[in-house]
Amino acid sequence: xxxxxxxxxxxxxxxKGWDNCLEDQRILIVEDEFLIAxxxxxxxxxxxxxxxxxxxxxxxxxxxxxxxxxxxxxxLDVMVGSTEVTPLALAMRQMAIxxxxxxxxxxxxxxxxxxxxxxxxxxxxxxxxxxxxxLCGLIPG
Numbered sequence: 001x002x003x004x005x006x007x008x009x010x011x012x013x014x015x016k017g018w019d020n021c022l023e024d025q026r027i028l029i030v031e032d033e034f035l036i037a038x039x040x041x042x043x044x045x046x047x048x049x050x051x052x053x054x055x056x057x058x059x060x061x062x063x064x065x066x067x068x069x070x071x072x073x074x075x076l077d078v079m080v081g082s083t084e085v086t087p088l089a090l091a092m093r094q095m096a097i098x099x100x101x102x103x104x105x106x107x108x109x110x111x112x113x114x115x116x117x118x119x120x121x122x123x124x125x126x127x128x129x130x131x132x133x134x135l136c137g138l139i140p141g
Contacts, residue, residue: 021136023048028074030060030088031102032081036124040075040102043128044135056080060088064095071097073138075131078103078112089116098138102126 027049031037034055041051052071054060057080064071074092076085076099085101092099093116101112101121112121120134 020048021139022132024050025072025135025139026050026052026069027135028052028054028060028063028071028097030054030057030074030076030080030085032056032077040131043131044075047132057083057085057088060085061091064088064091064097070095073097073135074099075102075135076100078105078109086115089119100131100134100138102131 022044025048027044029037029040029044029051031040031053032055037053037055041053044051052063054063060074060076060080074097076089078085078101089099089101099119101116101119102124103109103121104124109121112119120137122130122134
């Protein structure tokens with residue numbers, strides 16, 4: 001059973017591009033497909049991130065509770081179950097939390113680029129390197 005993205009060998013320390021760039025980053029993954037969410041979490045944790053998974057848009061909103069700590073960034077599926085992630089993405093933009101869209105619906109959603117022109121959009125299945133590059137690109141400096 002495929003989890004939705006293509007595995008690659010882990011990046012090595014010192015490899016050009018994103019050497020430990022996710023170290024100490026707190027990342028929210030909003031993804032309703034359990035196996036994909038677990039694989040994404042594993043990938044990001046292997047590169048030093050602290051990850052929380054939300055399986056629904058409402059769980060994503062709950063995770064944004066300030067008492068739980070602030071997220072550095074997020075990886076958002078466009079359609080979470082039958083719910084579009086747009087309201088959550090708008091709230092994150094208001095909170096200045098950058099995000100990357102990761103979705104099988106990204107190519108079919110021209111409104112993504114119009115509504116969120118600064119948010120990268122990756123089509124599933126994305127390669128691990130594409131995911132890491134997109135997330136690391138959100139880090140200022």
